[in-house]
Amino acid sequence: MSFNIYAASVPLFVNSLTDMRAWLDKAAAEKDETALMEARLAPDMRPLPAQYQMASDTAKNALARLTGTDAPSMPDTEASFAELRDRCDRTIAYLRSFDASALDGAEDREVVLKFPNGMGYRWQGAAYLTGFALPNFYFHTTTAYAILRNAGVALGKPDFLQHLGPPNLDA
Amino acid sequence: MSFNIYAASVPLFVNSLTDMRAWLDKAAAEKDETALMEARLAPDMRPLPAQYQMASDTAKNALARLTGTDAPSMPDTEASFAELRDRCDRTIAYLRSFDASALDGAEDREVVLKFPNGMGYRWQGAAYLTGFALPNFYFHTTTAYAILRNAGVALGKPDFLQHLGPPNLDA
Numbered sequence: 001m002s003f004n005i006y007a008a009s010v011p012l013f014v015n016s017l018t019d020m021r022a023w024l025d026k027a028a029a030e031k032d033e034t035a036l037m038e039a040r041l042a043p044d045m046r047p048l049p050a051q052y053q054m055a056s057d058t059a060k061n062a063l064a065r066l067t068g069t070d071a072p073s074m075p076d077t078e079a080s081f082a083e084l085r086d087r088c089d090r091t092i093a094y095l096r097s098f099d100a101s102a103l104d105g106a107e108d109r110e111v112v113l114k115f116p117n118g119m120g121y122r123w124q125g126a127a128y129l130t131g132f133a134l135p136n137f138y139f140h141t142t143t144a145y146a147i148l149r150n151a152g153v154a155l156g157k158p159d160f161l162q163h164l165g166p167p168n169l170d171a
Numbered sequence: 172m173s174f175n176i177y178a179a180s181v182p183l184f185v186n187s188l189t190d191m192r193a194w195l196d197k198a199a200a201e202k203d204e205t206a207l208m209e210a211r212l213a214p215d216m217r218p219l220p221a222q223y224q225m226a227s228d229t230a231k232n233a234l235a236r237l238t239g240t241d242a243p244s245m246p247d248t249e250a251s252f253a254e255l256r257d258r259c260d261r262t263i264a265y266l267r268s269f270d271a272s273a274l275d276g277a278e279d280r281e282v283v284l285k286f287p288n289g290m291g292y293r294w295q296g297a298a299y300l301t302g303f304a305l306p307n308f309y310f311h312t313t314t315a316y317a318i319l320r321n322a323g324v325a326l327g328k329p330d331f332l333q334h335l336g337p338p339n340l341d342a
Binding site: 002003004005007008011014015016037041042045069105106107112114115120121123126130132133134135138139141142143145146149150152157160161163164167168170 | 172173174175176178179182183186187212213222248278284285289290291292293297298301302303305306307309310311313314317320323328331332334335338339340341
């Protein structure tokens with residue numbers, strides 16, 4: 001088994017977006033969807049849908065930047081769980097369009113991230129992935145989970161790590 | 172620049188533990204430390220100190236398992252911000268004791284994680300790192316951040332990504 005920048009990006013993003021998609025099913029079965037769509041952890045933090053949108057953006061922009069291509073535009077218009085599920089599905093489908101060879105040399109590719117004020121960061125691809133894309137992606141996945149937990153949805157760590165599947169070691 | 176399992180583990184853990192350490196300084200300046208030590212997001216979620224302890228455990232156990240060595244024991248006795256800072260420091264010092272060559276071949280090393288009930292997972296090192304250690308680590312770093320934000324501490328994304336330093340592109 002080899003290790004490369006593909007192994008540290010695409011599967012991680014797909015795993016957690018799949019997990020996040022499943023949390024919506026549990027949440028919808030337990031709580032009022034309309035209220036959850038506005039739930040947030042602090043008045044100056046973004047609500048649940050924005051956490052899904054920013055997780056999606058972070059993942060798809062990472063693959064676009066690491067391959068020097070353009071990510072599909074996904075306007076942040078999702079207004080229901082059904083639309084958030086679809087956002088997860090479209091992001092996952094885009095991520096799955098890359099194979100490992102598409103990221104050959106991505107660790108050395110120059111990545112530039114500019115903020116609206118014109119300032120920003122220039123990285124090599126590996127530093128961009130590990131310094132920015134991965135922590136920022138998990139920030140939004142975990143914040144989505146935290147919002148749902150804080151709102152009383154009965155999720156647990158097995159939901160956060162649902163991609164692991166059942167234990168493969170028996171007692 | 173090459174990419175390997177070291178580049179996807181030690182620097183990420185050190186970065187975020189350093190960030191987490193700094194959040195405590197902001198929190199102490201703004202809010203009551205005793206109350207924050209008991210803050211949590213949901214009645215059945217662990218409080219702030221446990222999030223620090225589990226981030227520390229996930230990082231140090233990852234390096235131990237990936238290198239086939241033993242991590243230093245750190246009983247979860249921290250009862251103040253000063254002790255949580257020290258936990259961060261000791262974990263960071265342990266992580267920094269590894270260089271990239273210590274992880275040569277770690278992607279193929281068998282990693283076994285057993286739960287108290289005897290069930291568990293067997294992975295190759297790369298799958299363990301990307302499927303379990305990284306998401307679980309960021310789960311606890313982000314949950315610590317979320318607890319502080321939910322309690323009214325004025326943190327922002329630049330605190331979560333403080334390891335990036337100031338922008339290196341000017342307007």
